[in-house]
Amino acid sequence: MRMIVLAYIAFGLTACQPQQVNKAAQQQHFICKSLIEGFLKTQKLGEYQLNHLQPTLHQTAAKREYTYQASADHSMKINMPSQQNLKFECLQKTAEQFDIQLVNPQQTQNQTLLSLSLPPQKTIDTLTAFSLKTQ
Template structure:
């Protein structure tokens, strides 16, 4: 009887602990959201929708002031419609809490002969101003 109670107790502890999922790094998730939205917006405006996110370095588990996003062209049945570059490399830099820059990195085979080119720069408002600009809030009962 005692072993059943111990096993049941152990099972309930495992069940309770499995329900506790780590939240992950919310700052890194916010960085990724902003960077990927800027890059994908740029690709759409340039009609480069055949490129899909292939790799992000460093991994999204950690906050980084600089992250490399590699987009790869999806293969097509029409070889003449393939883009000239198989992969596009974007460098996303967070210079401050509110400032982001997206730079197009040259292909790896240029060995640094071609400099990075800034494509987009975003300056977010201060957090206080963002709260004023936000139309909807969750769970707020104030009127």
């Protein structure tokens, strides 16, 4: 009987362990989120905040869906956005190519808002303002 109880406790504790965030997924998320929020700011839509991300950052994915929701503290303003939620897709086509698309449920195709082409890592390394010296 004790063995069964100990097995349940051990199983319960291992199930509660948080999953590790995938480093590549985290870098991808940083780029995607920065592009989306930069777009929102340029359109004077800074009242939107990230509400949901799919898939989570525990796995890499070529496509991530971002749902932004209008902030609740803007509900008393006259200039309230007509859409409570905005949905974006971030597509990573290659290691250096990202597209941000606006998902519109009334349209069959998504509208590409931004495309980003990063230079190769070797070029980025030569563009840094400083270098770290290893001793």
